[in-house]
Amino acid sequence: MDFSLTEEHLMIRDAARDFAQTELLPGVIERDDKQTFPQELVRKMGELGFMGIMVDPKYGGSGMDTISYVLIMEELSKIDASASVMVSVNNSLVCYGLEAYGTEEQKQKYLTKLATGEQIGAFCLSEPEAGSDATSQATTAIDKGDHYVINGTKNWITNGGRSDVYLVIAQTDREKGHRGINAFIVEKGMPGFDIGPKEDKLGIRGSDTHTLQFNDVKVPKENRIGEDGFGFKFAMKTLSGGRIGIAAQALGIASGAYELALKYSKERKAFGTEICNHQAIAFKLADMYTEIEAARMLVMKAAWQKDKGENYDMASAMAKLYASKVAMEQTVEAVQIHGGNGFVKEYHVERLMRDAKITQIYEGTSEIQKIVISRGVIKG
Numbered sequence: 001m002d003f004s005l006t007e008e009h010l011m012i013r014d015a016a017r018d019f020a021q022t023e024l025l026p027g028v029i030e031r032d033d034k035q036t037f038p039q040e041l042v043r044k045m046g047e048l049g050f051m052g053i054m055v056d057p058k059y060g061g062s063g064m065d066t067i068s069y070v071l072i073m074e075e076l077s078k079i080d081a082s083a084s085v086m087v088s089v090n091n092s093l094v095c096y097g098l099e100a101y102g103t104e105e106q107k108q109k110y111l112t113k114l115a116t117g118e119q120i121g122a123f124c125l126s127e128p129e130a131g132s133d134a135t136s137q138a139t140t141a142i143d144k145g146d147h148y149v150i151n152g153t154k155n156w157i158t159n160g161g162r163s164d165v166y167l168v169i170a171q172t173d174r175e176k177g178h179r180g181i182n183a184f185i186v187e188k189g190m191p192g193f194d195i196g197p198k199e200d201k202l203g204i205r206g207s208d209t210h211t212l213q214f215n216d217v218k219v220p221k222e223n224r225i226g227e228d229g230f231g232f233k234f235a236m237k238t239l240s241g242g243r244i245g246i247a248a249q250a251l252g253i254a255s256g257a258y259e260l261a262l263k264y265s266k267e268r269k270a271f272g273t274e275i276c277n278h279q280a281i282a283f284k285l286a287d288m289y290t291e292i293e294a295a296r297m298l299v300m301k302a303a304w305q306k307d308k309g310e311n312y313d314m315a316s317a318m319a320k321l322y323a324s325k326v327a328m329e330q331t332v333e334a335v336q337i338h339g340g341n342g343f344v345k346e347y348h349v350e351r352l353m354r355d356a357k358i359t360q361i362y363e364g365t366s367e368i369q370k371i372v373i374s375r376g377v378i379k380g
């Protein structure tokens, strides 16, 4: 066993840290307040190779491993979880999905632009009545010979308004249940495809979350991903990797809040000494550090298993379940350590606390992760 990072990993982590400090930190409070995320920052993340981290360089990607992806996600998320979810969805749901299961034509046409950040992608599975129960897709795609016609509504779609490419999951044959589900590549601007208003959210307010409407959207048959009926498995396999990205995001939110709390506790004085010298605060720091390290081990192990070509369904579910719990609990502690200042926006920890909550919900709620883990445990 070797827990150390390579020189290359350390360089990648430092590059992500520098970018987060110099480019994401200025303006993060305003972006959260106004619910905006500038295109310019996406372009810069593309230039750094953050939009196609694990994609083969022959398709414009950075060709890095999943450990590097986790390191980048953690550093970005310490500062701006709205930016990092954009990176996570583009990388592990859209780019990975296309690279692993798309045709060569689909990769040339779409992946090459998505991996460089020239275009952004969205993953459209959730619906008003099908969030956790993903097989109950109400959105339909009817086979018309050389094309499909898609009708339905998708909800809470990350990158929903600003994407160029949308991977849409829809029911093609209700009789067949999950085997009658397919995934399609839909382009922005296709007739009948409408983007609804942006959601006003508790956290990750800079990320672009929308409802999408599909009214008789004609999608060419060559835009279906995989064999007929592969859509549900496509979604499950893609989400398994996505959960490593969200687990890394949760880890970053927690460690970002912890670092702020540690620094604050060494500066703020009460009862004649820095508050870190009071056991009440010192023990909080000890618990925070321990919990975050435990989460890091699970996230890194899931990434390592993926890089080794092992099955990582359970590992990614455990990493997300635990890291998101740690993010929620430890951001609350970070606010507590900051006292009254923790409740004020300029100290950043209240935003991290709000951002933490979504990591227990999207890409499978904590309860869904427990279904995946318990089924794995029982199956053996």
Ligand code: CAA
Binding pocket: 089, 123, 125, 126, 131, 132, 133, 134, 135, 156, 157, 158, 178, 232, 233, 236, 237, 239, 240, 313, 362, 363, 364, 365, 368, 371, 372
């Ligand atoms: N890999 C491959 N196949 C898988 C799989 C996986 N990880 N998980 C399940 N399958 C297969 C099963 O083997 C089964 O196939 P067979 O019948 O051929 O054996 C089929 O898929 C159906 O599986 P289940 O019977 O287990 O299906 P289920 O209805 O019980 O649901 C579930 C399983 C785990 C609860 C699943 O529905 C699920 O993960 N739900 C949560 C969905 C989710 O994560 N939504 C998040 C939205 S995306 C998002 O948030 C993106 C964003 O913008 C941030």
